[in-house]
Amino acid sequence: MGQTQRVSGGLGLVRRAQEQDVAILQAHDGADAMIDQRKSLLALKREARHAVQQRGHRLGAWIPSHAGRACAECAVCGAWVTVNRYPMPNEIEVGGSAVAIECRVKA
């Protein structure tokens, strides 16, 4: 009986952890619809645009992809930049070839 209780207690912990994961994901989904979170995405876009302009790129329009993400391309050389409002531990907020390399055609 003692062992059965321990197992069910363990399952309870797993279930509680899963519920927390769901709550975090739902919070992110909800946050995307909030104006202050959109401002954060705009701030990332401003940061990214500034960074690629330093390398001589001329960024085109932003294309939204997944929730909290967008990407854009240089109109001159086709290098890309991406912004991610919710980066995973192995991802970054602002990245792409336009951030890393100079534009092919410098002004």
Ligand SMILES: [Zn+2]
């Ligand atoms: Zn370029």
